[in-house]
Amino acid sequence: MALIEMKHLTKVFRSGRLGSRAHTAVDDVSLTIGPGETYGLMGESGCGKSTLGRMLTCLLPATSGQVLYDGRDLLRVGKRELHPYRRRVQMLFQHPDTSLNPRMTVLDSLREPFLLHDLPGRAHMDDVIREHIRAYGIQPELLERRASQVSGGQTQRIVLARIMLLQPEFIVLDEPTSMLDVSVQAQIMALLRDIQERTGVSYLLISHDLDLIRRSSHRIGIMRDGKLLEQGETGAVLDSPTHPYTRSLINSFAYMRD
């Protein structure tokens, strides 16, 4: 059973005078993600991965297509009706250095879910936050710091902890570790796996790193120029790729590992 289902999702960016130039960033992408599943979306920079993620989280309107969640098309529900879905569908972004408001303390940032949603423990949110962050490897001293004084790896932990306060069912992970050191990368990926085991959350893991995708995803999709070239079980796609582009990708990564 699918948790979230995209059907023929397309995004055309228009620019120039009166939108004279059109650029199709996401081109007729259909895919489904089940509960507790990690779907790895692999593609080179600029192929439309972030745009796809933004449409799924309703940060960007789609040009055409559907995003079915719970039997509802998220792209066509009103603002008011969308609000409860905002809790259930979340996104972790690529650049930690702009993921937290630099003029706010970490604690202020972590309070935001309580201000926007009627979460349990709202009356004593600071206590809830202090208890909550322990599972994310965030030292309590960090709470008083400004976002600008927090490292990239710590920022991703904080943003993740904040997302998890909302108890989401589905999270878009948009290259969550591409800006981090290798050792920190491994820690964040381990934390993500741990969260999934604990809560059964589903991920759309976006990356241009085939190795990372291979190790963490149940199923994968290969994207190029806005199109989904092929998809399937991770092992099946990597062992017997059908598209020449996928084959060349696998070869280049095998080469890098030698």
Next chain:
Amino acid sequence: MKKKRVMFILALAVLLAFLFVGVAADLIAPWDPNAVDMANSLAGPSRAHWLGTDHLGRDLLSRLIYGSRSSVFIAFFATGCTLLVGMTIGLVSGWLGGWPDQLIQSVVNIFQGIPSTAFVVAVLGLLGPGMRSLLIAIVVSSWAGFSRIVRNQVLEVREQHYIEGARAMGAGGLYIVRRHILPNILLPLLVLIATRIGSTVLTVAAMSYLGLGLRAPASDWGIMINDAKLYYIRYFPVLLAPAACLTLFCLSINLIADYLRDRLDHDDGAARML
């Protein structure tokens, strides 16, 4: 840096002193600024008149003190109004983006293309002199610059992931503007506000001098300089005193702006677009 800090504190003290003098003018001023005493005109300093008197025998110090009230009050109030208009339009333009932004920016371009002094004179010519016309003229001629800078800042800030993150959590436009956008554009704006207060004081003085702003017998530094132009040869302080106040005020406000700009550059380079 240390020296700049000292200058900043001095400048701030001077600014606060002008403000205090303006607010408490009724208590501080030894004379009624409009009390004429023709028998005692253009007199030098004395026990009764510390700075002497002008061509109508009015107490120079009292006129300076009331002048501080009018000049500084108008400058702050006009800048506040300009800020309000410019910031609102800039926020809307930057936040909406797309064609509304393009439309608003075309209007901004037109307003910014007109030299501001000529613009103020033209508006005053149309509306006639007076305090209210002066306020309107200043706002109409300078909101565009404010809105352009606010809009550029908003465009920069709105691309940041924390804005997307807030939207993904279900935050509405007002929440995001209040909690995420305003706090991040306010500091750079502070520099602009300070600079603008300084230039507004000069504009007010210039317009009053030209007879387009406040009119005699109001006490205003610009009017005092205008009055002095026939008499400064006989008693120089009638010109020196208001000119010195004007210079000191503008100098201190510019030192404050300069210091804030430096601080911002150290902070995160947010002032580079000013």
